[in-house]
Amino acid sequence: MSEERRSLAETCAGELQEILSRYLDRRSALLPVLQLAQREYGWISDDTMREVARIVGCRPVDVYEAVTFYSIFHRQPPGKYVLEVCRTLSCALLGGRKLTQHLEERLGIRCGETTPDGLFTLREVECIGACSNAPAMLINNRIYEDLTPEKLDAILDELRAEAM
Ligand code: FES
Incomplete structure (x- = not known):
């Protein structure tokens, strides 16, 4: 399912750069970037996983594994x-x-x-x-x-x- 929304790079450019600057290897920023994405969107969709994969330079399946392993991430829009x-x-x-x-x-x-x-x-x-x-x-x-x-x-x- 595709979403109509602004990308993380558009909505949180400064924060994103600050997170990425903390790591020598962008892939190490996977979890904080996912946390940022969930804060922005409320949950982690397939589109968001692809976007995060592009940002940190890993495969979407690597992002999927992290999202499904850690219970803090929502795979559906959560309630209030x-x-x-x-x-x-x-x-x-x-x-x-x-x-x-x-x-x-x-x-x-x-x-x-x-x-x-x-x-x-x-x-x-x-x-x-x-x-x-x-x-x-x-x-x-x-x-x-x-x-x-x-x-x-x-x-x-x-x-x-x-x-x-
Ligand atoms: S067992 Fe530690 S808070 Fe429930």
């Missing part, structure tokens, strides 16, 4: 709020999976999906560094700790109200 529940050991032992199931029920979607109103994307991720206050999750990269289904309900209500 990206809910990322930690599924690693400390959180799993303290009810992380139940939190995901609770969110699936409350939102009417499965993990990996976005609600039809475009408000919430639900994902599971590996340790987010909040193990001492497990179970934990990220919402748009902000950490929420010591979660319970009741706390999640309150958070969802707040986010819905904020989005109105």
Whole structure:
């Protein structure tokens, strides 16, 4: 699918040059350039992967491998709020999976999906560094700790109200 949008080189020329200048080999800039692309476009499309490959001088398949390996990259346009529940050991032992199931029920979607109103994307991720206050999750990269289904309900209500 082709997109009508301005290229990274047009929209973020200065930032792009600054990133590339940090590396002797442009290919080493792959991850920061992908992060820049996701910040600009919200997700990483096939067109974006080809563009990033041209910028850093690698093959599109190399970009694809990085995008599909790191869970921080979105392969579809995400919802306004990206809910990322930690599924690693400390959180799993303290009810992380139940939190995901609770969110699936409350939102009417499965993990990996976005609600039809475009408000919430639900994902599971590996340790987010909040193990001492497990179970934990990220919402748009902000950490929420010591979660319970009741706390999640309150958070969802707040986010819905904020989005109105
Ligand atoms: S195991 Fe969940 S934050 Fe570390």
